[in-house]
Amino acid sequence: MYIVKKRGLLFILAAFSPMFLWAQTNLSVKVVDKDENKPLGGASVSVVGSLANGQTNRQGNILFKNLKDGSYTIRISYVGYKPVEKKLVLPSTEEFIVSLSQQEFIADEVIVNATRANANAATTYKNLNRQDIAKNNLGQDLPYLLDQTPGVVTYSDAGAGVGYTGMRIRGSDPTRVNVTVNGIPYNDAESMGSFFVNLPDFASSVDNIQIQRGVGSSTNGAGAFGASVNIQTNTRVDTSYAELDNSYGSFNTWKNTVRIGTGLINNKFTFDGRLSRIKSDGFVDRGASDLKSFFLSGAWYGKKSLLRANVFSGKEKTYQAWNGVPEEKLFGTAADIEAYISANGLIGEDAENIRNADPRRYNSFLYKNQNDNYQQDHYQLLYSTSVSDKLNLNGALHYTRGRGYYEEYKTGAAYEDYGLAPVAVGDSTISSTDLVRERWLSNHFYGITYSGQYKASDQLNLTLGGAYNEYKGDHYGDITWSRNPLFERAAHEIDKGAFDTRYRYYFNDAKKTDFNIFAKGEYQMANFSLFADVQYRRVTYSFLGFDRNLNNVQQEADLNFFNPKVGMTYRFANNSQAYLSYAVGNKEPVRDDYENSTPDSRPKAERMQDIELGYRLSTAHVNMGINGYAMLYKNQLILTGQINDVGAQTRMNVPDSYRLGLEADVKWQPIRTFSWALTGALSSNKIKDFYEYINIYDADWNVSDQQVNHYERTTIALSPSFVGSSELAFVPVKNGEIAFISKYVSRQYLDNTSNVDRSLDAFFVNNLRLSYQLKFKSVKNIGLSLLVNNIFNEKYESNGYTYSSIYQGDPAVYTSNFYFPQAGTNFLLGLNVKF
CATH class of the missing domain: 2.60.40.1120 (Carboxypeptidase-like, regulatory domain)
Structure with missing residues (x-):
């Protein structure tokens, strides 16, 4: 209570x-x-x-x-x-x-205008400028810098916001949050996730971000089913500059950043660059990250035109911490841990590891090279021209090259699982071995985006835009070492006892094309603004999947989507406005949904209707936005546990589900030296009829059947009913600030059964930020920052997963819960020097 x-x-x-x-x-x-x-x-x-x-x-x-x-x-x-x-x-x-x-020059902002909501738009959005982002940019990943915006829940595999991180908005996972960089899609074309670990310290090259909640306005890339995050990188700076940004913190976390810029040369050219390194041991055992990145940008400014070229890259090496901590270790007794060891067949170092590790820092992986290694290079060429006072044209060419692998140590791996025959050694036959494998991804993503904005009159603005993008990706796995021979060997070779080899045990490629075109118009009359937006999107995906005869063959899926949006805004005399909008979004299944199904069991595309009703107010002392929303899904894809016709547990469509919510975003500044920013998001996230499928295993540990449980109006997984944040900021002296930052997230269920025994407890976390700015004759600015996270040492978990089984005729359901504990009290200390 x-x-x-x-x-x-x-x-x-x-x-x-x-x-x-x-x-x-x-x-x-x-x-x-x-x-x-x-x-x-x-x-x-x-x-x-x-x-x-x-x-x-x-x-x-x-x-x-x-x-x-x-x-x-x-x-x-x-x-x-x-x-x-x-x-x-x-x-x-x-x-x-x-x-x-x-x-005299065209402004960089025109590059993203076509895909952004303006101040009068009938869309729920939040804008963050460079100063907002920089306040907390001491080494944590980009999702953590957005944590104080409405409805956002962040999480970190390694527990401290460095390495693999993510965020959910309105309960929607990263595959449903559309991310663009300068209007160019960033989400992975197949999995549709956004992996910010591939762009470490990217926030240091960002000028502004707009977060649109709900379907939002027409944009490029995958359909937005929870939100859109529209990122604009650096814009024009007229004076030369150099900046050093360094921070150090808990878990041996280091961030080193160098930024330089030429300013405007000959009234036409600018060049900017950044070089970054972030290293951390992580809160979780062996959860280390080694991240490097750079950003280069050059621009030419004509009287009516702008040409900008961006080249940026990120390289990450992250020790895997994605298994989480089993419930028996995190909350159980010694007897519970021994039961877990027995049930999972842990022996030797693995058994000692789970017995002796700190419960909140336990990592099941012990192999020294259990790393994820990936590099992603981005090339963007952006052009904008003002044809006349009424017409602006924008275009962009882009290319992204990604390649990398994660390495794993597998014990007792069966030869047949790798397409290999058992190996005869003398009178014995070896059917399994310990091995090291690398699972590779090598991909290319390229295309064009374009838009034209026409001001037909003082009342009417029209925009036409779209994009064509292609993705080509190779997926393959190599065995690089094995304890036993993979193939027949000579006797003297077998005596060595370990084998360095490189055997490719699978390979498949995929191609995906994504074409969209949109048109939107805004008409103003008196205090009303009317908005309409229509988008046509065509997706073609070629992949390796199962046909109706259960043969694994190359297949193709074609999808066509029509996404209309309408809205209206009314402006009041007191610099406030009310808005109402209705939008439709459609979204295709992800790679796993296609690969692990046949045309008979393949899931349908998801469809959502989004209704947004809101009010915004801006006065000298208060900025306020309050809105209600209804996100009504048809065929939403969720995990049910059901096994399809190829024996896989992929996501299934549920006919009817919804998210209803009320959000508030308020900042109060009664005097210049004090402000209070508050956000609150109340929501009800329900599936009308949910069927849970639980595997029943026979004596040989094969799935013999499935138990089906029916639930009505159950809560959607990982969708808290309340998310709130607060930031109290006080300026006790000139150029100094103290900020007390709080975040509350209510209970989150790990699956769709609303079972408290499969859930994350509510948590309330508080941070403290101190900053002070100094100026000297030879130095433009020296900034000192201290961010103390979780100052009251709250023990909490912000992410997790679960699965249930029934074994060998025992009617009891055995449930395994896994959690990702987040760090206790920790700090980041930063020094920023600008020249």
Whole structure:
């Protein structure tokens, strides 16, 4: 009851705190074109030192309320015009008119405009600028830098946010979160996941990020079934710079970053670069990471055109920690651990490891090279041109090269599992061996994206865009060492007792093409803005899978999707707005769904209808967004445990499921030296009818049957009913800040049965951030930062998995739960020097 009251109070404060403020002085601003004196609708206006910001209406006007008397600086920007800052003194009875001159150069922001929501869009979104991202950028991966945004839950295999990390938004896993970099798809084309470990320290080259929750606006890449994360990398910097960014923290974590930039050369060229290294031993035993990356960018700015080339790469070596910790080890007694050892046949070092390891840091892997090794190189060529005052064109060519493997030590591996015959040695026959294998992925992803934006009139904006992308990937596995011979050998060779070899035991390739085209329009009349967006997407996937005769042959699947979206926004006089939107999203199955099924059992594509209703308010002291949503699924793909016609447990379609929620995102700044940011996300995430299938094993440990259990209105796995965050920030001295950061996540179920015995407990974690900025004559800025995570040493797990079985006629269900414990109190200390 206490937890319910606590999270309810947090949400109420987040949603209704603006009601306690009273207006004092109004500020009316009008933005016009300097040459033609015409109003500029959609110009961004902010009052420096307060939270007041927004966009002008079609008449070029914006009204700010609740400003105290005094001196202010207002900042105005508009795409295609030079940004300006103006000083004013309140109170004033006159309208403040600002004239903008057309920009000599086209701005980098036009590159992502076609796939982003603007300030008046009927879409639920959150914008983060470079300063927001940099505050916590001390070595943890990108998902952890987004942790304070609504509905986000982050997790880390190694427990401290370095290495393999991920995030869920509105309960949707990474395969349902669309990620783009400069409008170019980042999700893996086959698994559809986003592996940020492949781009370590990428946040240091990011200028801004927009997170759209729900289906969002039309974008490139896989369909968004929970959110879209739209990343824009570095933009133009006119002055030369050099920056050193170093941090050290718990678990021997190091981050070293060098950034340099030429500034604007001859009023036309800029060059920027970054080199990074991150190393950490990890919280989990042997959960070490060795990460390297670089980012290079060069741009040419013409009067009406922009050409930018980006080359960036990441290389990771990460010790595997993806098995998690079994429940018997984490929460059980010594007797429970011995039972686990017996049931899983652990002997020798493996048995001693689970007996003696720290329960929260246990890692089942002991082999010294149990590493994941991967390198990913990205090449982007971005072009934008202003054909006229009414028409802008954007295009991009891209190529991504990925290759790598993970190495595993397997004990007692059966020859037949690798397509090998038993080996005769004298009078004996060897049918199994210990071995080391590498499982490789080598892929190419390339294509083109394009868009055109046409301003038909002051009331109507039109956009046409799309993309064509191709993916080619080779999947193969090599045995690199075996204790026993893989093939017939001479007697003197067998005496050696171990065999270095390279035998390829599987190979298959895949090709996927993804074409989409979209058109959208925005029409403004009076205080209304109407929005419509239609997208056609065609996916073709060629893969190795089973046919109806259970032969493993190359096959092809073709899918066609139509995704319409409509919405409307109403602007109130107090710089607030209400919006309503309806969108449809479709999404194809992932690689495993296709490979491990036949045309008769192959799952259908998922479909979702998304309804968003929200209200946004911006005043001098409060920025607020509150919204409700309904995400209604048809044929959502989930794990049920059911075995299909090829004996595989792949995801199955459930006819009807939904997510209903209410979200709030509020920042309150009553004075310049204090602010309180709150988010809250209440949700109900249900499957109307769920059938669980549990394997029944016979005496020979073969699956003889399956037990079926039926559930009604059960909760979708790993979908908490409440996620809340808080950041209290105080500026005790000039250039210094203290921030107290909190995150609460309610209970999460590991499967879709709503069984408390298969769940993650709720957790409430608090962090402390201290920062101070210094300036000297020869140094532009010296920044000191200290981030203390989990200051109250909360013992919690943010991710896990489960499976159940019935053995040898025993009617009891045996359930195995595995958890990923997160680190206790730990710190990161940073030093940033700018020249």
